[in-house]
Amino acid sequence: MSNTLSKFFNRLFGGDQVPVSTSQANPPATAATPEPAMSAAAALVRATTPAATPIATPASAPAVPGTDADSNPQPATVLASVTPAPATAAPHAEKLIAWKPALPIDSLYFDWIMGYPGEGGNFETEQVILQALYKLLASDLNDAVIVPRVPSVVPQLLNSLRSKTISAGELSRQIVKDVVLVGEVINTVNSALYNPADRINSLEKAVMILGEEGLRLVIAKVAFRPIINLNAGQFTRRAAPHIWNQSEKCAVACHTLARNIDPFHAFLTGLMKNVGLIIAFRLLDQTCEQGKFKYSASFQAIFSSVAATLSYRIAQRWEFPDHVVLALQQQAGGSKPIDWSPLGHLLHTADLISKMRLLVNHAQLNSNDKKLRIGLNPDQANCFDLLNEIQLYDTTGVQQQPTQ
Incomplete structure (x- = not known):
């Protein structure tokens, strides 16, 4: 499984890494080295039974909200936040400041995809869920989590896209092997972006219209959809459609707002942002029997x-x-200020903008609330306003990086 996905994404990113601008230099090699389980975890729950996996708790762990550590001690039950080691951006990079919205967007979005507000807290239930999540982080993710295989035609197509001599007819013969991919290509060229005078039903003509960049985005979307949209238990069934919708919008926002960053890399980073969230919801289905x-x-x-x-x-x-x-690591936060990389900074903003857009679309927020746009620059505010109209495959005006 790991080799299959690795080969796929090597092709997806063009094998050798696509050059990016000097402002998006690769981080030091240590930035992507897998961390020890304790430092990588974003949460920690000490088990309440001797049989449970023992996990050390930092001496400075905060008390559980709503309890008094002195008057009501709970020596065997401690909930603490363990943050990842702070990620560092490339040396000499411009200091970037993360946007902090005037409204609690993350909390509102979480309540919405859960289907109800938390209204307090149940410490025992929280502990069971977080303990399971931490054990998952400490495990081999390929063994612990079922991740769908990508369609077999996808790696072949992405490899073909790197060839400068392949014809639209040959690409069409490869695409026709996957019915989902055919549907995506045809629907895309008949969308409002291309607005053809007559509906296009010829796959070869659709391939010619989309071009290389458009095809790569279509393929990426098709590959990620089964990974994100996994229907399992009640929590996942409720949240998955919203998570996928937000993932698409986040990817579009990343692609639209990319400056001095490879736009396709930005697009894929946006799609990747919620893979962990859908897995966490699947684990929630397995550990929480009650519906809420x-x-x-x-x-x-x-x-x-x-x-x-x-x-x-x-x-x-x-x-x-x-x-x-x-960029993905930086989204986990930490106890210290993050030295944002350009792509991490972009992903942070695009994630919040796409969440706001969904909350407005579903009447959870008022689109006329001026607080929504506080702190956004004109391009970001325009992206939020037009996110429903910005087409997924619109690469107009985006300077493409050369394919290796």
């Missing part, structure tokens, strides 16, 4: 941080380029 439970703000923060950690750990296993892994 009370959860605290601290649980939501740790759950999201663990999900981000899972995303970057999986990206490491799939042998994504170092700067993509670093």
